[in-house]
Amino acid sequence: MPSNFNLALVQQAAEGTPEEIFARTLAGIRHAKNQHAQLVLLQELHKTPYFCQTKDDAYFKLAETIPGPTTQALSQLAEELKIVIVCSLFEKTKDGQYHNTAVVLEKDGSIAGTYRKKHIPDDPGYHETHYFTSGAEDFKPIKTSLGNIGLLICWDQWFPEAARIMALKGADILLYPTAIGWDKEDPEAFHHLECDAWVTVQRGHAVANCIPLAACNRIGTETQATKTTTYWGNSFIAGMQGEILAQASQDKAEVLLATIDFSQKDFIAQRYPLLRHRLPEAYGDLAKITGEF
Numbered sequence: 001m002p003s004n005f006n007l008a009l010v011q012q013a014a015e016g017t018p019e020e021i022f023a024r025t026l027a028g029i030r031h032a033k034n035q036h037a038q039l040v041l042l043q044e045l046h047k048t049p050y051f052c053q054t055k056d057d058a059y060f061k062l063a064e065t066i067p068g069p070t071t072q073a074l075s076q077l078a079e080e081l082k083i084v085i086v087c088s089l090f091e092k093t094k095d096g097q098y099h100n101t102a103v104v105l106e107k108d109g110s111i112a113g114t115y116r117k118k119h120i121p122d123d124p125g126y127h128e129t130h131y132f133t134s135g136a137e138d139f140k141p142i143k144t145s146l147g148n149i150g151l152l153i154c155w156d157q158w159f160p161e162a163a164r165i166m167a168l169k170g171a172d173i174l175l176y177p178t179a180i181g182w183d184k185e186d187p188e189a190f191h192h193l194e195c196d197a198w199v200t201v202q203r204g205h206a207v208a209n210c211i212p213l214a215a216c217n218r219i220g221t222e223t224q225a226t227k228t229t230t231y232w233g234n235s236f237i238a239g240m241q242g243e244i245l246a247q248a249s250q251d252k253a254e255v256l257l258a259t260i261d262f263s264q265k266d267f268i269a270q271r272y273p274l275l276r277h278r279l280p281e282a283y284g285d286l287a288k289i290t291g292e293f
Contacts (some may be wrong), residue, residue, distance in 0.1 A: 007041065009248070010255055014220060026077060039292060040083060043178060064089060070089050078108075083107055100120070101115065118134055120136050139193060157201065176215040202215055206241070234247060
């Protein structure tokens with residue numbers, strides 16, 4: 001069982017040039033360290049506006065390799081501050097594939113591992129299939145000095161299967177870099193329901209798998225072509241029973257901090273032995289039924 005550690009989320013708006021946005025990100029990480037954070041999670045595609053609102057090949061120029069400028073800068077900062085950093089970027093591989101990728105940088109500056117987003121949305125305002133190929137790798141936790149990170153990205157949040165596999169493979173915590181918000185055309189009465197559903201489904205992953213979880217979302221209103229989205233913030237950190245340990249606002253840049261406490265893990269797992277009482281032999285249909293509406 002890992003030791004307790006302090007987790008921070010850097011929630012911010014993507015305003016200005018990539019260089020200006022990244023400068024604020026680096027300042028947020030330093031602020032988190034000053035608050036005694038040991039692990040810092042950044043939001044999805046944290047260096048730019050969420051360009052996937054529209055289909056425009058010009059945005060492919062934003063892609064970079066791993067290692068590359070962003071990971072190298074964060075690697076140096078991780079080593080300097082002696083913290084673990086989880087970042088998210090638009091990756092271009094050596095063979096010309098493009099992915100929505102998250103990277104874990106260890107406190108010595110090394111790359112502990114990467115995760116390429118598996119579930120790729122294609123709906124109004126989220127045209128990610130135009131830019132990203134689904135990651136081919138299996139769901140697998142990334143080992144770090146603070147424990148095993150079950151790293152998933154945004155749209156993966158809605159799929160309990162991904163969280164369950166990460167937990168069964170030994171993840172100590174689930175982390176989700178995120179970019180999600182309200183479409184300008186969404187009825188205002190629907191806003192609360194959407195955000196509440198987003199928080200609730202993830203708290204359910206924590207409960208069902210006896211595992212802490214955190215999601216780092218962006219804020220601000222962004223317009224690409226004719227599409228406008230207001231990102232709803234509400235970045236949060238939940239404990240092993242889904243309890244909210246800390247939650248950010250809807251519209252303010254914040255560095256959110258909470259202590260991840262594993263001292264009651266055995267007690268909770270014994271009281272709610274959900275993983276132990278699974279019946280894998282009864283779930284064979286999961287791999288056969290498409291579930292299409």
